[in-house]
Amino acid sequence: MTSPYQFAHDAYAAALQTSFAHLEDGEESGESAHVAGRVMLLRRQGRLAFATMRDSTGEIQLFALDGVAENFDEFSKLHLGDWVGVVGEIVRTKRGELSVKVATFERLAEARHNFGDKWAGITDFDLRYRHREADLWANETSRRSLQRRSDMIRAVRERCWAAGFMEVETPILTPVASGASARPFVTHHNALDSDFYLRVAPELWLKRLVVGGFERVFELGRVFRNEGVSPRHNPEFTMLELYAAYWDFEDMMSFTEELVAGVALDVLGTTEIEYQGRQLSLSAPWARRPMAELTSEALGVEVSVHTPRDVLAGYLGERGVEVHASWGAGRCLAELFENSAEEGLWDATFVTEYPVEVSPLSRRHRRDAELTERFESYAAGRELSNGFSELNDPDEQRSRFEDQARLAAAGQDETMAIDEDYIRALEWGLPPTAGLGVGMDRLAVLLADESNLREVIAFPTLKPVRD
């Protein structure tokens, strides 16, 4: 029997369950449907057989009778997991199960492997992540989480478009990996005989488009960082970055809270979500708290970027953090914040006033030259977004990059690479602009109520199996 090339499918399980809800036990509707999906369960009973078929919307029972179904013997020999296309009347069985009474059926494709135990499904992480196609049939929560991610991406796009942002695409293969302090992946282009880096952020390209006159741009794309893998980190992840000319960081914070709360509303219908058994608020407006203030509260002692560097270093030492000789007061404060206050930020909160030292692309704060007009948002103790008033002075940008180069020379692993083309772009004039980056996987984890990033990534990065 050759495998069919097509099936004239005209009905879905969930819609049938709804539109024939009125059928009484034992009643026949007189209406026929063409349904298709996978056989998930099969109950043969002599000259009749029942199958539970699942499609992308839900499940419906297939009811086959010898003498009524034209190829009953083949039906009763189906395997769990086989794809079928069925034509038959919609009926409700005597025992009350809505069913398609099989007139004809075709096996559309065979399943050579099963989809796990009927009860337990597939639980082995290795199998689930390496063969997500099987996991998706075996585990309802896997389907739900990836569906939520898709709903989220859609909502983000629609809200960005609605706010007048235009979607653009910038290079993934780049001659310099800059725009974030992260180790890049390196690859090689043969014809150009040049090494390229996979981007660690689209930031610098996007700002060049603003220089070019596109006032509001966004990119939703994959970035790559050659760093550790954990429940909260995948080497490739999806970032939303957007830039708005004429805005400052305050404007961007307002946009951020509206965007994230709006997306939660679109996906979940609420901005008061439950995450890991605990209520979490994404409702705007979010608290806006200077880093120094949060850190002082957590430490029980007043600190700021103006506290002597060695005093801050001393507090870090007490907390068991190894202080690098090249760290100034700004870096020390940021480290102290991460070590003390960060984890406690449960409801969505903006942390503001990041030190210049850790913010090489941010504009200095208009009230304090040691600080920047930068914010990060946190939820469930984790960073969700990062944004700032963009540094648009090419001379200062050059000196900030040079500071980064000095730190690299002093032995710091993760620093930002100098990008001459970007500095030249700034020389053409970047208007006052605010930018935002949102970790889409992190947001998806919140919306899907998952604790592990891999659950919202269809095919997370795994080590290849070697012989």
Added chain:
RNA sequence: GCGCCGGUAGCUCAAUUGGCAGAGCAUUUGACUCUUAAUCAACAGGUUCCGGGUUCAAGUCCCGGCCGGCGCACCA
């Protein structure tokens, strides 16, 4: 990269102190005209992750490796 834990049939899991490697589901065969994780009967299914070692005897203990989970580090 480091630490802890794990890997047994296609799937989910057992296996006492080191003493014959098992069950349910799936597959195969048979019975059954209203099942719902159908039921009943039978057959088959194993490089116990891989490679060494200790021992009369290793799924179990030891060493090395592979892969995964969690934590740390790095980072978002």
